[in-house]
Structure formats: structure tokens, C-alpha cells
Amino acid sequence: MSIKIAPFIPEMLRSLFKKPATVKYPFEKTPVPPGFRGNVVFDPPKCIGCMICVNDCPAEAIDIIRVSETEKKFKMILHNDRCIHCAQCVDSCPTKTYHMDSEFELAVLNRHQLKIEYKKD
Amino acid sequence: MNPETIIEKINDDIKDKIQEAALTAPRRINVKVGRERLNEVLTYLKEQLGFTHLGTISGADLGESFEVVYHISNAVTTVNVRILTPRAEPKIPSVCAVIPGAILYERELQDMFGLVVENIPDPRPLLLADDWPAGEYPLRKDWHFNRPAEIIPGGE
């Protein structure tokens, strides 16, 4: 490979008239790909209370609480401030109670707002 | 050269220096030696069989004793040279004279397990914080970390 004087000049001039590669993210939203791992969504009627997800969750972000002693009713508390969006709960759940949505702008000013409760009415 | 010939060679040449040599998995040889013979065995492996690359030194707390494993590789296989050192007298010899690259791993062992590496060229602490209390070795099984309750700032 030979040494030239300022070999980048042609490429730079080409860039000058090209559309900039910058993504103006917060002003122009870009779509997320299909299968993106966003928020965990819980579907209370399907839960059978096997607790596999609680044991498997690496971030200890899931709490499953039995609502009534007699019925098989469970509520789930998702600590979204701890969730690492690995989707292991989706894989582990035998009844497909979980799925991930495509939300990724999760920042809030108060961590308490990230605690989400899913309850069967 | 393949793992089988290497283990034959080890058994032929330094049978008297090692306690045990076995092929445990594909391309993995386990060798057990007494800690006073460690440097001789490593020198032999390095000079006769071309085991020059020390992957790492792992320590493990077995309760009564500490296990220290030197993972040393050449182009075809890896030898795990294992020594044991009693908890009462946790001393291991330094291998820096044979493998100069071992220094950081030995310092890490000193920090984490409180092993005393004899003749180490540079005994300063490596990984722990400057104000870490003396005599606390986090990877020992009797060192427990009590996780504090999580405090989430801000109101409900």
C-alpha cells in the first residue's frame, strides 16, 4: 500500500454532498426491529404460580404473589428498575404468560414509577 | 503431538515429580503435583513440551485447603496443574521465574484468597480498593456479603 498525500480528500468531498448519517433520534423516532426485547408484559389469567420465572430471573425483578388462598389467582409485581430485559422469563414460563413489547424509552424521574403491578380483576 | 502422546511423555519423564496425571476431557490434561515441585513441573512442561502460555491461575476454597490450578496451554492442549495448600499455612511458590506473565494472576490470588505467594517479585495489592480492610479475602467461602436492603430514593 502506497503513501499518498491526503487520500481522504475525495471521500470527504463526497460526504459533503451526501445526506448526513446522523440519526436525529429524539426528534425523529427510528423504528425498532421485530423481536426487540422491550418491556416485560404479564398476562395474569395464564399464570399457574409455578415460580420458575421468579427463580430464573437474573435481576430478581419479578415477584409473584398469590391473591387468594383458595383460587389460583396471582398478581405479578415487575420491578422494571431492576429488569435487564433478557427475556429469560418469556423462555422459562411453561404457559406463555409473558411477552415483550417494543417500548424502549423507559426513563422516568422517580424509580417508584417503574414498579408495575399486574393483577387479574 | 497430541494429548495422548503428551500424557505418555509426562508419565515417562516426570512420573516421580507428579502425583497424578490424567486426560479428563478432550484436549485437557489434569496433573496434580505437590506445591514444592510446582516450578520443576512447569519448567519441564515449558521447555520440553512447549507449554508456554499460562491462561490463568484459578484458586478455589475447598474448606480445609485451597486448591490452586495453573492452566497452561500449548498449540494442541491445555494442562491444568493442580496444587493444594492447607488453610492453616496458605503458601504457594511463585512461578514468575518460569513464566513472567504470571505476576498479575498471583497478585490477584493474594488479594482474593489471602494466599501467600513466596518470592513474588511485586507483592502489592492489585484489585482491591486502597482502603480495603486487611485480612478480608472475598473469595474465601467463609467470607459472606450481606446485601443491604435496597433503598430507592424519592417518595412513593
Next chain:
Amino acid sequence: MAILKPILYILVYPGLIFLMIYSTFCEWYDRKLYARLQNRIGPLHTGRSGILQPIADIIKLFAKEDIVPEQADKGMFTALPIFALAIVCTAALYLPVWHYTEVPSFISFPGDLIIVVYLLSLPTLIFFLAGWHSTNYFSAIGGTRVLTMLFGYEIPLLLALLSPAVLADSWRLLEIARFFQGKPLLMLVNIIGFFIALIALQAKLERVPFDIPHAETEIIGGQFTEYSGKKLAFFRLLGDIEMVVGAGLISAVFLGGFPGGLLPGLAWFIIKTLFVISLLAAMRAALSRIRIDQMIHFSWRWLAPLAVLQLFIVIIIKGMVS
């Protein structure tokens, strides 16, 4: 009127107000062009297309905490940025931008070229002092690098500026400019000198590939490491103004100055300085930072001999023309 004119000259055009506004504009232009050369957008949100971004940066710096190191000489540490800014603004006054008429600007005198070069060298010394007085190792290294580099580029710059002066037979910026306006073809004679002066100016402004004294990946901020708040803002403004003055000097000496009275003169000033700044920005984008030894090597191996060669060419041409 006789008093008003110097006051206007110092305060409005080409004095403080014009310089502040135009230098921030030049910084924006430089940043924007640099970004576009790299296929980026550059400043975008402050003002239209981010045109107010340099001013916003300066306001931000003015609002920041001002810290003086405990061991530093406080008087020196504080005075240096102000002195440097004052010196560069003074240098700007010598640029022949006011009325291009038979009566030149009141400050112009035969030999002002040397004064401008001298005034542009002083900030370099002040950078060194700033680094030295910060009592920080990185600043001290930066300061010594500033001086080392000065020995590299100063002589080629002077030699390069000398050749048009020799051709025009004058040391006065105004007369050099007027000479080349009269004989524009002779500008081509100085083409080597023009590029040498551009490279030396880049080194003087401490921009890539010559940002060695404050190479941030090596010695953090170099001579500015300990500076913060207002003082750093002064130094930044100084850099912008120095860029304008340097570009103005090169346009006056090599590109035929700014003819045509007040408004056309202003237009020429803007066009020519922006042209020079575009070249500087392209140089910044196309090259990688070099080491201090490579820089000295380069300037003595290539720049200085080429500048001497330029001088010889000029002398021969001058013999042929006259």
C-alpha cells in the same frame, strides 16, 4: 468625527463587536463544515442550524465554576487569558479592512505586517506561560510542547509571509494587498508560500494535525487542563479570533486583500476568510495528529526549505518583472 472614527474602529468594525460576532460565526462554520466532511450534521439546535452554538458554549463556560489551583500563581493565572485576548484583538486592528481608499486606516503604517506576525506569536508564549503557571504536569508538558512547536512553524510562516512582501516591495499589509489587486496574476507566484502559510497557521491555531499541545487523548487539556469557567471561555474565544485574524492575514497577503470600500470590503473579507477557514477545516478533517518529533521533523525537513525556495522564486520573478 476624527475621534469618532478610531472609536468606531476599535469598538465596532473591525474591532471588538465585529470580531466577537464574526469569530463565533467562523467557529460555527468550521464546525459545521468539519462535521459535513465527516458525514455528520454538526451543531443543529441552538439557533438556525445551530448557528448560535459557539455563543451558547461561551455563555455556558461563563456560568461555570471558576477554579484556580492552590499552588498556582493567582495573578498570573487570571491575567494570562485576558492579556492573550487583548493581544489578538489588537492584531485584528491592523487588518486592512476599513475603507480601502487613498487614506488608509489610522493604525496602518509601513511595517505593520511584522507587527501582526509578532502579535500573533505572543499568544503562543502566553499559552506556554499558562501551562507553566498551572502547576499541573499535563499543563507543563503542554506548555513545553507549545514552545517546541513554535520553533517549528514560526520561521516557515515568517518566510512565507515575506515572499509576497518582497514581491510587492512593501512591509505594509495595505500596499501588499493593493499590489496584488493591481497584478492578480502575480498571486500565482506565491502558491507554495500560500500553502506553507496555511500549514503554519494551522500549527499556530493548534488544530489537527498540530493539536499536539492540547492533544486530549494524551495530555488531557494540555496547557488548558487547569483552566475552567470564564478563563477557559477567554481562551476559546481567543482561539476563534486568532483563526479570523490568521485567515485575514493570509487573505490580505496572499489573496489580494479586501478592496472596494466599507461594504464590498466587508463582503470580500468574509468571502476570503471563509475560503481560508474552509481549507483549514479540510486539513483538520483529512489528517491525523502527528507526534511532536514528527512535527519538528516535518517543519524543518519540508516547510522551511520550501519557504526558502519560495523566496528564491519570488526574487527571480521580481527581477524579471521589474
Next chain:
Amino acid sequence: MEYKVALGPQHPALHEPISIRMTLDGEVIRDADLKLGYNHRGIEKLAESRTYIQNLYLTERICGICSFSHQTCYTQGVEKLMELVPAKRGLYIRTLVCELERVHSHLLWLGVAGQEAGFESFFMYTWRDREVVMDILDWISGNRVHYSMNTFGGVRRDIDDLQKKKILDSLGLLQSRTEYYLNLAASEPTFVGRLAGVGKLSKEKAISLCAVGPTLRASGVPMDVRKDDPYAVYDEVPFEVCTADSCDVLGRAVVRVKELIQSYRIIEFLLKNLPEGPFKVKAPRKVKENEVYSRYEAPRGENVHYIKSNGSDKPERLKVRAPTLANYAATIAMLKNGFIADIPLIFAAIDPCICCAERLVQLDDARRGESQILTFSQLRAMANERYKNVNFKKKDIAWPF
């Protein structure tokens, strides 16, 4: 006159905290020493109290750039402990992600090299192109940084034909762009001048200091775990081990560039020969007592996990040795007698990933259980306190010049 300067723990050339204590003589480095330990998170200790499945994601978070390396190294180790034979298609996809990660890491490194040398345009161009491979990874795994593709017995997501086509298309673009920009960079005198002859590390020294990865290969030692100790499907994939003989930073750059080209070929091969069938098999939860020494060729070099199991669903011991730690000893040797201006380049040439190399320890404050959120004024008071308590002698703080 010799004087001591500490570069870091906070320094613009270092993207993560580490301290290089240098003894300088003017612009020349006479001696260098590293101080680690600014970035400890207690991962090895933590791993002992978590199940194998939880550790899958813990090991991934050892590093951001080579997250997949650590996860794969761990997964392969645990699979050997479980005596599990992973699904073939899963292994192909795993290898594919390995190589995509190598491409993204090497492109990142090239950009960083440009930035450390003060060549911002090169940095911008390579990082712009790196977005292409990041998008591919995002597309096939669901995340840009932590792909979480591995599971015991295979991978968690399949690749369909549309994804396959998209990867092949982007790959062509990436390959042509990479070659184009590298040719430009290799003919730029100021850039090459900064890299050539800097940070010499002789072959003997590289071997004796146990350097790994491109650092070692640039010194002419053809050590590559993918060839020496093949894992996943590397024994079926044709590729070459890239070496260089110049022993300097330029050589390390050349090795990485050659590896990029090799990686593009490997990815193409893998996609064209992707076998049909299941992409994962079911794995047991408990692991019987054994131990395994798992090696993996991360973009930065040989990555090592040593896992000891005790029959439960939690490991007895997980030892991680990231490639960066292995290269530190060689870095000190390279820094000696160099220029200050070369420090960022030499240090960047090992592609340091500092948080990889330091995994273990607890914060003191965490142990006391106090709130760890300090306000600015509290921090300031702490700093003043510390400054007062340090017993300076007047002589020591006098400015030496």
C-alpha cells in the same frame, strides 16, 4: 529530570477507569505501572450464589463490547459440565453471532485507534459503518449490546430466510466499505506514521508475558483458540489465523483488519451452510460435580472461564480471566521507552476492556448498608476531608519545576 505522572483513573484516552503511573523523562516514558481496581463489581463472588441460568446473564454483563464472548465461554463450559450436545443449527447461529461480534468489536477498535491518534474522520467513518453490523445484531437478537442469544443446548432465537438475506446484503456493503476505508487509512502518511514502530513487543517477550489475541499475533505467534482448541463449529469452517511480524501497533491494526476480512468470509460460509433442524435442545437444571476449563477466542484474545460445579444448581466457583488482564503485563513492557504521545495508542492497541478485567469486590459503603447517593456537597466535603488527612510534607507538594 524525571518526574511521576498518573494517567487516569479519569483520562480522556481511557474510556474506563484504570491508572497508569508513569515515570517520565521529558516526553519519554522511563517506567510504567498499572493500578487496577476502580471498576470492581463482585461478579465472581456473586456467581457462586446464583443458578446457572441466572449466571448466563451475569456473565454477559461482564463486558459490554464482548458480552457474547463471555456468555459463550460460560455456556460452552456449562454444556461440557452437563455433558450436553448442543443442536447443530444452534451452534452455527452461535458461531455466526460470535463473528458478527468480532466484526463490530474490530470496527470499534479501528475507530478508537483513529480517535486516539487524533484522526476523527476515520473514527466517524468506521463508526458509521459499524452501525450496519449493530443493526444486524439488533435485528437477529433483539438488542444492540446484550444479545442474550445463548442458552444451554443451543441458542434462543432462530434465523429465518429474510434475516439471512438481509445479513448477506449488508455484509457485502460492509465488506466493500471496510476495504475502501482501510486502503485510504493505510495510505494516509500522518496516520501510518503514528502507528508504525510504536509499542514494540518482541516475539519472545510476547510469549513469556502470556499476551493473547491480536497483541500476540502481531508479534508473529499464530495462536488462535479457534484453531488450537476449536469450539462451536470452528472445526468445520475454513479460515486462516492472521498474523503480522512488525510487532508494533501497526501490526496489531493489520491483524485486526485481516481478521475482519476473515470474519466476513466466515459469516458468509455459515449463512450459506446453515443446517436445518432444531436450534436448541433441552438442558438439565442441575449439574453434577466436575470442573471445566473453557477457552474462547474473543475479539481481544483468549477468554477463559474456569467453572467448578458441586452437584447443585449453582456453581461452586466461576473464575473469569478476560483477555485484557492477560495483556496488561505486555502493555507495561510496550510502554517503556515510548513517548507520552504513544501511550493512548499503545494502550488502545490491546483493545482494553477494563471492566472485563476486574470483576470482583464489594463496595465498602454497600457493606455498611448506607445510602450510596452522595450529593455534590457531600462529595466535596469528602474530598476536602481526604485532602486534609493526607499528611503532605511541604517539600512533596512543592512544584518541581
